[in-house]
Amino acid sequence: MGNRQVPKKILVAVTGASGMLYLQSFLRKIEELEVVVHGICSEAGAKVLGMEKGLLPRELPTVSSWFDCRDFAAPPASGSSGYDAMLILPCSMGTLAAIAAGMSANLIQRSADVMLKERKELVLVVRETPFNRTHLKNMLTAHDAGAVICPPMPAFYLQPASLEEAADTFSWRLADQVGLEVPGRRRWGAEE
Numbered sequence: 001m002g003n004r005q006v007p008k009k010i011l012v013a014v015t016g017a018s019g020m021l022y023l024q025s026f027l028r029k030i031e032e033l034e035v036v037v038h039g040i041c042s043e044a045g046a047k048v049l050g051m052e053k054g055l056l057p058r059e060l061p062t063v064s065s066w067f068d069c070r071d072f073a074a075p076p077a078s079g080s081s082g083y084d085a086m087l088i089l090p091c092s093m094g095t096l097a098a099i100a101a102g103m104s105a106n107l108i109q110r111s112a113d114v115m116l117k118e119r120k121e122l123v124l125v126v127r128e129t130p131f132n133r134t135h136l137k138n139m140l141t142a143h144d145a146g147a148v149i150c151p152p153m154p155a156f157y158l159q160p161a162s163l164e165e166a167a168d169t170f171s172w173r174l175a176d177q178v179g180l181e182v183p184g185r186r187r188w189g190a191e192e
């Protein structure tokens with residue numbers, strides 16, 4: 001994590017891609033940390049969260065306020081709101097495309113655009129398989145604009161014994177990306 005500043009306020013956006021296990025894992029991992037977490041969930045995000053986890057966004061841990069995805073007057077729509085980092089977890093190909101094109105057509109897309117213009121950390125947990133050429137081009141465009149493309153890939157070399165443990169290994173990586181030190185984080189080579 002080097003000299004990176006510890007974030008005080010982060011934004012977690014949920015879109016309609018598969019992988020809500022990773023969202024739940026990450027929010028649990030940062031639950032005890034001194035960080036304010038606000039959320040935005042797209043309509044498709046809420047649908048997939050319900051299908052995969054049987055949960056509503058407000059039933060997730062750690063997020064203290066949820067903003068309406070259609071509300072362009074909500075704080076994250078402005079660069080003055082002062083978020084240190086934003087994660088889109090998981091990030092659909094539709095939202096990725098909108099960010100790459102600078103669409104700002106809902107609060108998630110607008111907030112991501114704000115993070116990029118303010119040169120703040122924006123992490124996209126993109127999920128689709130396989131990727132087509134458009135997906136790959138959009139990832140490169142978003143990367144070149146300053147986003148971190150961070151697909152959910154667990155560290156199987158840490159021998160996770162369950163899906164949840166596999167997801168946790170990815171959550172540690174995500175936490176590293178936004179400068180959060182998660183208790184119990186295992187690091188390769190640190191246990192000998």
Ligand SMILES: Cc1cc2nc3c(=O)[nH]c(=O)nc-3n(C[C@H](O)[C@H](O)[C@H](O)COP(=O)(O)O)c2cc1C
Pocket residue numbers: 014015016017018042043044045047048051091092093094095096127128129
């Ligand atoms: C069960 C389910 C799983 C989906 N998984 C993905 C996925 O992994 N990646 C993706 O790009 N879209 C996926 N979609 C499609 C998106 O939800 C859809 O493109 C939606 O318009 C995305 O909107 P949003 O980006 O505003 O959330 C899935 C949809 C459903 C219902």
